[in-house]
Amino acid sequence: MTICRTRKTGGNKLETAKWSGAVQVAAVYVGTVIGAGFATGKEIVEFFTQYGLFGLIGILISGLLFIWLGTRMMIIAGRINASSYKELNDYLFGKTISSFITLMMTLIALGVSSVMLSGAGAVFEEQLGLSKQLGIFVTILLAFIVMIFGLKGLFSVNLVIVPMMILFSIIVSCIVLPDLEVSTFSFFYDYSLKWLLSPFAYVAFNLAMAQIVLVPLASEINNEQIIKRGAILGGVVLSIVLVSSHISLLAIPNLLLYDIPMAEVVKTFFISFYWVYIFVIYGEIFTSLIGGIFGLQRQLRSFFSIPNIFLLCILLMIIYFISLVDYSALLSFLYPLFGYTSLIFLILLVYRKVPERK
Secondary structure (H helix, E strand, C coil): CHHHHHHHHHHHHHHHHHHHHHHHHHHHHHHHCCCCCHCHHHHHHHHHHHHHHHHHHHHHHHHHHHHHHHHHHHHHHHHHHCHHHHHHHHHHHHHHHHHHHHHHHHHHHHHHHHHHHHHHHHHHHHCCCCHHHHHHHHHHHHHHHHHHHHHHHHHHHHHHHEEEEEEHHHHHHHHHHHHHHHHHHCCCCCCCCCHHHHHHHHHHHHHHHHHHHHHHHHHHCHHHHHHHHHHHHHHHHHHHHHHHHHHHHHCCCHHHHHHCHHHHHHHHHHHHHHHHHHHHHHHHHHHHHHHHHHHHHHHHHHCCCCCCHHHHHHHHHHHHHCCCHHHHHHHHHHHHHHHHHHHHHHHHHHHHCCCCCC
16 A cells, blocks of 8 residues: 555656646747747737737637647657757758758847847836946846856746746736727738738747757757647647737737837836836846857857857857847848748748657
8 A cells, every 4th residue: 555655656746747847848938939029019919910800810820830830849859869959950951951051040049139138228228218238238147147057047037937927918918808899809900811821920930949949958858748748838828928918909009000019008008017017028038038048059069169158158249249230120130031941940840750759
Protein backbone atom coordinates (compact mmCIF):
# COMPACT_ATOMS: atom_id res chain seq x y z
CA MET A 1 0.00 0.00 0.00
CA THR A 2 2.82 2.37 0.90
CA ILE A 3 4.50 1.67 -2.45
CA CYS A 4 1.28 2.50 -4.33
CA ARG A 5 0.97 5.78 -2.49
CA THR A 6 4.58 6.65 -3.21
CA ARG A 7 4.11 5.96 -6.89
CA LYS A 8 0.94 8.02 -7.00
CA THR A 9 2.63 10.92 -5.21
CA GLY A 10 5.61 10.70 -7.55
CA GLY A 11 3.26 10.67 -10.56
CA ASN A 12 1.40 13.73 -9.29
CA LYS A 13 4.66 15.60 -8.80
CA LEU A 14 5.78 14.71 -12.33
CA GLU A 15 2.45 15.84 -13.78
CA THR A 16 2.61 19.10 -11.82
CA ALA A 17 6.16 19.67 -13.09
CA LYS A 18 4.99 19.11 -16.69
CA TRP A 19 2.13 21.59 -16.35
CA SER A 20 4.47 24.09 -14.67
CA GLY A 21 6.85 23.75 -17.63
CA ALA A 22 3.95 24.10 -20.07
CA VAL A 23 2.83 27.35 -18.41
CA GLN A 24 6.37 28.70 -18.70
CA VAL A 25 6.54 27.77 -22.40
CA ALA A 26 3.12 29.36 -22.99
CA ALA A 27 4.20 32.56 -21.20
CA VAL A 28 7.34 32.85 -23.37
CA TYR A 29 5.28 32.08 -26.51
CA VAL A 30 2.73 34.80 -25.69
CA GLY A 31 5.39 37.24 -24.48
CA THR A 32 7.36 36.84 -27.71
CA VAL A 33 4.38 37.34 -30.03
CA ILE A 34 3.11 40.45 -28.27
CA GLY A 35 5.21 43.57 -28.72
CA ALA A 36 5.03 47.23 -29.61
CA GLY A 37 2.40 46.81 -32.36
CA PHE A 38 0.28 44.46 -30.25
CA ALA A 39 0.48 46.57 -27.08
CA THR A 40 -0.55 49.77 -28.82
CA GLY A 41 -3.40 48.04 -30.64
CA LYS A 42 -2.17 49.19 -34.05
CA GLU A 43 -1.22 45.69 -35.18
CA ILE A 44 -4.61 44.27 -34.14
CA VAL A 45 -6.45 47.06 -35.97
CA GLU A 46 -4.46 46.53 -39.17
CA PHE A 47 -4.90 42.75 -39.25
CA PHE A 48 -8.32 42.26 -37.66
CA THR A 49 -10.42 45.03 -36.11
CA GLN A 50 -10.87 47.09 -39.27
CA TYR A 51 -12.81 44.12 -40.68
CA GLY A 52 -15.35 44.01 -37.82
CA LEU A 53 -17.07 40.61 -37.55
CA PHE A 54 -14.77 39.17 -40.21
CA GLY A 55 -11.84 40.30 -38.06
CA LEU A 56 -13.21 38.22 -35.20
CA ILE A 57 -13.35 35.18 -37.49
CA GLY A 58 -9.77 35.97 -38.54
CA ILE A 59 -8.68 35.99 -34.88
CA LEU A 60 -10.19 32.53 -34.33
CA ILE A 61 -8.35 31.24 -37.42
CA SER A 62 -5.13 32.79 -36.08
CA GLY A 63 -5.61 31.07 -32.72
CA LEU A 64 -5.93 27.66 -34.39
CA LEU A 65 -2.84 28.35 -36.53
CA PHE A 66 -0.83 29.45 -33.49
CA ILE A 67 -1.72 26.19 -31.73
CA TRP A 68 -1.12 23.89 -34.72
CA LEU A 69 1.97 25.49 -36.27
CA GLY A 70 3.54 26.59 -32.98
CA THR A 71 3.37 22.98 -31.78
CA ARG A 72 4.66 21.68 -35.11
CA MET A 73 7.59 24.11 -35.16
CA MET A 74 8.75 23.27 -31.64
CA ILE A 75 8.30 19.51 -32.13
CA ILE A 76 10.42 19.63 -35.31
CA ALA A 77 13.05 21.73 -33.49
CA GLY A 78 13.14 19.25 -30.62
CA ARG A 79 13.36 16.17 -32.84
CA ILE A 80 16.21 17.51 -34.98
CA ASN A 81 17.86 18.81 -31.78
CA ALA A 82 18.06 22.36 -33.18
CA SER A 83 19.87 24.60 -30.69
CA SER A 84 19.35 27.66 -32.90
CA TYR A 85 17.00 28.81 -35.63
CA LYS A 86 19.67 28.21 -38.32
CA GLU A 87 19.34 24.47 -37.78
CA LEU A 88 15.57 24.68 -38.22
CA ASN A 89 16.11 26.74 -41.39
CA ASP A 90 18.52 24.04 -42.64
CA TYR A 91 15.70 21.52 -42.27
CA LEU A 92 12.95 23.70 -43.78
CA PHE A 93 14.77 25.53 -46.58
CA GLY A 94 17.64 23.10 -47.29
CA LYS A 95 21.29 23.88 -46.65
CA THR A 96 21.79 25.55 -50.05
CA ILE A 97 19.77 28.66 -49.26
CA SER A 98 19.53 28.27 -45.47
CA SER A 99 22.64 30.37 -44.79
CA PHE A 100 21.22 33.31 -46.73
CA ILE A 101 17.82 33.00 -45.01
CA THR A 102 19.47 32.76 -41.59
CA LEU A 103 21.66 35.79 -42.27
CA MET A 104 18.65 37.80 -43.38
CA MET A 105 16.59 36.67 -40.38
CA THR A 106 19.45 37.53 -38.03
CA LEU A 107 19.67 41.04 -39.47
CA ILE A 108 15.91 41.45 -39.28
CA ALA A 109 15.83 40.06 -35.71
CA LEU A 110 18.48 42.62 -34.76
CA GLY A 111 16.39 45.30 -36.42
CA VAL A 112 13.13 44.20 -34.78
CA SER A 113 14.85 44.02 -31.36
CA SER A 114 16.10 47.54 -32.02
CA VAL A 115 12.53 48.60 -32.88
CA MET A 116 11.45 47.25 -29.48
CA LEU A 117 14.27 49.11 -27.73
CA SER A 118 13.39 52.30 -29.58
CA GLY A 119 9.72 51.73 -28.69
CA ALA A 120 10.64 51.38 -25.01
CA GLY A 121 12.45 54.72 -25.21
CA ALA A 122 9.40 56.24 -26.92
CA VAL A 123 7.20 55.16 -23.97
CA PHE A 124 9.49 57.08 -21.58
CA GLU A 125 9.46 60.15 -23.84
CA GLU A 126 5.82 60.30 -24.97
CA GLN A 127 4.01 58.91 -21.92
CA LEU A 128 6.27 59.78 -18.97
CA GLY A 129 7.76 63.04 -20.26
CA LEU A 130 11.31 61.74 -19.71
CA SER A 131 14.30 61.51 -22.03
CA LYS A 132 14.09 58.81 -24.71
CA GLN A 133 17.77 58.00 -24.16
CA LEU A 134 17.12 57.51 -20.46
CA GLY A 135 14.38 55.03 -21.32
CA ILE A 136 16.67 53.18 -23.72
CA PHE A 137 19.53 52.93 -21.20
CA VAL A 138 17.20 51.78 -18.40
CA THR A 139 15.79 49.12 -20.74
CA ILE A 140 19.28 47.96 -21.77
CA LEU A 141 20.29 47.66 -18.11
CA LEU A 142 17.16 45.65 -17.26
CA ALA A 143 17.66 43.41 -20.32
CA PHE A 144 21.30 42.81 -19.31
CA ILE A 145 20.29 41.78 -15.78
CA VAL A 146 17.56 39.44 -17.06
CA MET A 147 19.80 37.83 -19.69
CA ILE A 148 22.53 37.06 -17.14
CA PHE A 149 20.10 34.46 -15.79
CA GLY A 150 19.45 33.07 -19.29
CA LEU A 151 16.37 30.87 -19.64
CA LYS A 152 15.39 31.37 -15.98
CA GLY A 153 15.41 35.14 -16.48
CA LEU A 154 13.30 34.83 -19.63
CA PHE A 155 10.76 32.63 -17.84
CA SER A 156 10.60 34.89 -14.77
CA VAL A 157 9.86 38.11 -16.66
CA ASN A 158 7.21 36.50 -18.87
CA LEU A 159 5.52 34.85 -15.89
CA VAL A 160 5.07 38.32 -14.35
CA ILE A 161 4.20 40.42 -17.42
CA VAL A 162 2.00 38.01 -19.41
CA PRO A 163 -0.63 37.39 -16.67
CA MET A 164 -0.86 41.16 -16.09
CA MET A 165 -1.40 41.73 -19.79
CA ILE A 166 -4.10 39.02 -19.96
CA LEU A 167 -5.92 40.39 -16.92
CA PHE A 168 -5.74 43.97 -18.20
CA SER A 169 -7.08 43.03 -21.66
CA ILE A 170 -10.02 41.09 -20.21
CA ILE A 171 -10.93 43.82 -17.69
CA VAL A 172 -10.89 46.57 -20.35
CA SER A 173 -13.03 44.51 -22.76
CA CYS A 174 -15.55 43.74 -19.97
CA ILE A 175 -15.86 47.50 -19.22
CA VAL A 176 -16.27 48.38 -22.92
CA LEU A 177 -18.62 45.54 -23.93
CA PRO A 178 -21.85 46.88 -22.33
CA ASP A 179 -21.48 50.13 -24.34
CA LEU A 180 -21.11 48.36 -27.68
CA GLU A 181 -24.09 47.97 -29.99
CA VAL A 182 -24.71 44.71 -31.83
CA SER A 183 -24.34 46.53 -35.15
CA THR A 184 -20.73 47.43 -34.23
CA PHE A 185 -19.67 43.82 -34.71
CA SER A 186 -20.94 43.71 -38.28
CA PHE A 187 -19.13 46.73 -39.73
CA PHE A 188 -16.03 46.51 -41.86
CA TYR A 189 -14.19 49.04 -43.95
CA ASP A 190 -12.93 46.78 -46.69
CA TYR A 191 -15.29 44.67 -48.76
CA SER A 192 -12.50 42.57 -50.32
CA LEU A 193 -11.25 39.21 -49.07
CA LYS A 194 -8.23 40.76 -47.35
CA TRP A 195 -9.69 39.73 -44.00
CA LEU A 196 -9.25 36.08 -45.03
CA LEU A 197 -5.55 36.54 -45.83
CA SER A 198 -4.86 38.58 -42.70
CA PRO A 199 -4.72 35.71 -40.16
CA PHE A 200 -2.22 33.80 -42.32
CA ALA A 201 -0.02 36.87 -42.79
CA TYR A 202 -0.26 37.69 -39.08
CA VAL A 203 0.66 34.18 -37.92
CA ALA A 204 3.42 33.85 -40.53
CA PHE A 205 5.11 37.05 -39.39
CA ASN A 206 4.81 36.31 -35.68
CA LEU A 207 5.85 32.64 -35.89
CA ALA A 208 8.88 33.49 -38.02
CA MET A 209 9.88 36.02 -35.36
CA ALA A 210 9.00 33.70 -32.47
CA GLN A 211 11.12 30.84 -33.85
CA ILE A 212 14.21 32.81 -32.84
CA VAL A 213 13.15 32.20 -29.22
CA LEU A 214 11.03 29.03 -29.41
CA VAL A 215 13.53 26.85 -31.31
CA PRO A 216 16.34 27.02 -28.70
CA LEU A 217 13.67 26.89 -25.99
CA ALA A 218 12.24 23.61 -27.36
CA SER A 219 15.73 22.14 -27.61
CA GLU A 220 16.56 23.01 -23.99
CA ILE A 221 13.26 21.68 -22.62
CA ASN A 222 13.47 18.45 -24.66
CA ASN A 223 10.07 17.13 -23.55
CA GLU A 224 7.33 16.83 -26.16
CA GLN A 225 4.46 16.71 -23.68
CA ILE A 226 5.54 20.00 -22.14
CA ILE A 227 6.05 21.53 -25.59
CA LYS A 228 2.62 20.42 -26.86
CA ARG A 229 0.80 21.63 -23.76
CA GLY A 230 2.72 24.91 -23.80
CA ALA A 231 1.97 25.56 -27.47
CA ILE A 232 -1.75 24.77 -27.04
CA LEU A 233 -2.00 26.93 -23.91
CA GLY A 234 -0.06 29.75 -25.61
CA GLY A 235 -2.32 29.66 -28.68
CA VAL A 236 -5.46 29.73 -26.53
CA VAL A 237 -4.15 32.66 -24.46
CA LEU A 238 -3.19 34.60 -27.60
CA SER A 239 -6.72 34.04 -28.95
CA ILE A 240 -8.29 35.30 -25.71
CA VAL A 241 -6.12 38.42 -25.65
CA LEU A 242 -6.75 39.13 -29.34
CA VAL A 243 -10.52 38.77 -28.92
CA SER A 244 -10.48 40.99 -25.80
CA SER A 245 -8.43 43.67 -27.55
CA HIS A 246 -10.62 43.42 -30.66
CA ILE A 247 -13.77 44.05 -28.58
CA SER A 248 -12.13 47.01 -26.83
CA LEU A 249 -10.92 48.59 -30.07
CA LEU A 250 -14.37 48.33 -31.70
CA ALA A 251 -15.57 50.96 -29.23
CA ILE A 252 -13.42 53.68 -30.82
CA PRO A 253 -14.80 55.44 -33.93
CA ASN A 254 -12.34 56.16 -36.76
CA LEU A 255 -9.82 53.83 -35.13
CA LEU A 256 -7.66 53.73 -38.27
CA LEU A 257 -6.65 57.34 -37.61
CA TYR A 258 -4.81 56.57 -34.35
CA ASP A 259 -1.18 55.42 -33.99
CA ILE A 260 -1.93 54.09 -30.49
CA PRO A 261 -5.65 53.17 -30.65
CA MET A 262 -5.55 51.19 -27.40
CA ALA A 263 -4.50 54.34 -25.53
CA GLU A 264 -7.69 56.01 -26.80
CA VAL A 265 -9.74 53.09 -25.41
CA VAL A 266 -8.09 53.46 -22.00
CA LYS A 267 -8.50 57.25 -21.96
CA THR A 268 -12.19 56.93 -22.88
CA PHE A 269 -13.26 54.07 -20.62
CA PHE A 270 -10.47 53.40 -18.16
CA ILE A 271 -8.67 56.69 -17.45
CA SER A 272 -8.04 55.95 -13.76
CA PHE A 273 -5.89 52.97 -14.79
CA TYR A 274 -3.98 54.76 -17.54
CA TRP A 275 -0.66 54.35 -15.69
CA VAL A 276 -1.26 50.62 -15.41
CA TYR A 277 -1.69 50.56 -19.18
CA ILE A 278 1.64 52.38 -19.66
CA PHE A 279 3.33 49.74 -17.52
CA VAL A 280 1.66 46.96 -19.52
CA ILE A 281 2.78 48.54 -22.81
CA TYR A 282 6.35 48.77 -21.55
CA GLY A 283 6.21 45.20 -20.23
CA GLU A 284 4.94 43.82 -23.54
CA ILE A 285 7.69 45.61 -25.46
CA PHE A 286 10.29 44.39 -22.95
CA THR A 287 9.24 40.72 -23.21
CA SER A 288 9.63 40.85 -27.00
CA LEU A 289 13.02 42.54 -26.65
CA ILE A 290 14.49 39.98 -24.24
CA GLY A 291 13.01 37.15 -26.33
CA GLY A 292 14.84 38.47 -29.39
CA ILE A 293 18.07 38.89 -27.43
CA PHE A 294 17.80 35.35 -26.04
CA GLY A 295 17.41 33.82 -29.52
CA LEU A 296 20.12 35.97 -31.11
CA GLN A 297 22.54 35.15 -28.32
CA ARG A 298 21.96 31.41 -28.81
CA GLN A 299 22.48 31.78 -32.57
CA LEU A 300 25.63 33.92 -32.35
CA ARG A 301 27.10 31.58 -29.76
CA SER A 302 27.29 28.90 -32.47
CA PHE A 303 29.35 31.28 -34.64
CA PHE A 304 31.69 32.83 -32.05
CA SER A 305 33.43 31.04 -29.18
CA ILE A 306 33.55 33.94 -26.72
CA PRO A 307 32.15 34.13 -23.16
CA ASN A 308 28.39 34.70 -22.94
CA ILE A 309 28.77 37.94 -20.96
CA PHE A 310 30.91 39.55 -23.70
CA LEU A 311 28.60 38.29 -26.44
CA LEU A 312 25.64 39.78 -24.57
CA CYS A 313 27.40 43.16 -24.24
CA ILE A 314 28.29 43.24 -27.95
CA LEU A 315 24.73 42.26 -28.89
CA LEU A 316 23.21 45.00 -26.71
CA MET A 317 25.60 47.59 -28.19
CA ILE A 318 24.63 46.62 -31.76
CA ILE A 319 20.92 46.79 -30.91
CA TYR A 320 21.43 50.17 -29.24
CA PHE A 321 23.14 51.74 -32.27
CA ILE A 322 20.47 50.43 -34.65
CA SER A 323 17.78 51.81 -32.31
CA LEU A 324 19.13 55.34 -32.92
CA VAL A 325 17.50 55.19 -36.35
CA ASP A 326 13.98 56.66 -36.41
CA TYR A 327 11.41 54.22 -34.98
CA SER A 328 8.87 54.57 -37.79
CA ALA A 329 11.60 54.31 -40.45
CA LEU A 330 12.80 51.03 -38.95
CA LEU A 331 9.26 49.70 -38.79
CA SER A 332 8.30 50.58 -42.36
CA PHE A 333 11.52 49.15 -43.86
CA LEU A 334 11.97 45.95 -41.86
CA TYR A 335 8.44 44.60 -41.40
CA PRO A 336 7.46 44.30 -45.10
CA LEU A 337 10.82 42.63 -45.87
CA PHE A 338 10.32 40.14 -43.06
CA GLY A 339 6.73 39.57 -44.19
CA TYR A 340 7.67 37.93 -47.51
CA THR A 341 10.20 35.61 -45.84
CA SER A 342 7.65 34.75 -43.18
CA LEU A 343 5.07 33.52 -45.72
CA ILE A 344 7.64 31.16 -47.27
CA PHE A 345 8.55 29.99 -43.75
CA LEU A 346 4.87 29.26 -42.99
CA ILE A 347 4.37 27.29 -46.22
CA LEU A 348 7.48 25.16 -45.59
CA LEU A 349 6.49 24.60 -41.98
CA VAL A 350 3.23 23.06 -43.23
CA TYR A 351 4.85 21.22 -46.15
CA ARG A 352 7.88 19.66 -44.45
CA LYS A 353 7.35 16.33 -42.75
CA VAL A 354 7.80 16.12 -38.98
CA PRO A 355 10.81 13.80 -38.47
CA GLU A 356 10.43 10.55 -36.55
CA ARG A 357 11.54 10.40 -32.93
CA LYS A 358 15.09 9.20 -32.49
